[in-house]
Amino acid sequence: MSLVDSVVADLVAEGDALDDLVAGLKPAQWATPTPAAGWTVAHQIGHLLWTDRVSLIAITDDAGFQDALAEAWGDPDGYVDAAAEAEAARPPAQLLDDWRATRAKLATALVAVPDGTKLPWFGPPMSAASMASARLMETWAHGLDVADGLGVPAAQTDRVKNVAHLGVRTRDFAYMVNQIDAPAQPFRYELTAPSGELWTWGPDDAENVVRGPAFDFCELVTQRRHLDDLALEFAGDDATQWSRIAQCFAGPPGGGRAPLDDLKERR
Missing domain, CATH: 3.30.1050 (Nonspecific Lipid-transfer Protein; Chain A)
Structure with missing residues (x-):
């Protein structure tokens, strides 16, 4: 298994673990506050959805990513919160379905990136393995926020x-x-x-x-x-x-x- 394949496999598993945590929540529980100030469970998943979506665009649509980059730099101090807020306002079932579909597409796209390719990002360009690692880190960290908000222990794995x-x-x-x-x-x-x-x-x-x-x-x-x-x-x-x-x-x-x-x- 290549490095990219290995990291993406862990990314998929981490996303699935967080999915299991939120899949059974009632609509009202998506408004549960988390340790991140002003962010509910819906904000956490909304942020992951938005970032997964932009990562997918960075791999598959260079012009589209440049548009996303320009939009972000139009509000450099607030675009992350604004994106999370917009996604959190959607019905929970719709938000969850979109996140599932987007992260699945991202995993497929990451393993298909040719070796040596550098992908554009908000900072320096990165390899597919680096992008997968960054997505895994965020999924794990925001998943921990969700677990804390719901008052359940976070699973500890070697991922x-x-x-x-x-x-x-x-x-x-x-x-x-x-x-x-x-x-x-x-x-x-x-x-x-x-x-x-x-x-x-x-x-x-x-x-x-x-x-x-x-x-x-x-x-x-x-x-x-x-x-x-x-x-x-x-x-x-x-x-x-x-x-x-x-x-x-x-x-x-x-x-x-x-x-x-x-x-x-x-x-």
């Missing part, structure tokens, strides 16, 4: 390795968007998979080391949990600094989430 790998690769990006010079030396990452396997990146003798559960690491780099709520260890000043700005998603620095104790008090 998070795709998210963890993206978190490792985007280390310097987090420094860049925060206008901080990235360290010259690489970090060592030692993460325990949900299955118990040890996943590692970086040199054995690195001065800065990140250790802990891979699931927690993915919550950190997607900014779905506050650092205080994660069982992660950071050895070295640079790794400690990075832990406060870690971000694997595109865009300006994220605001992160409040500690769980603070959220409980507010409720």
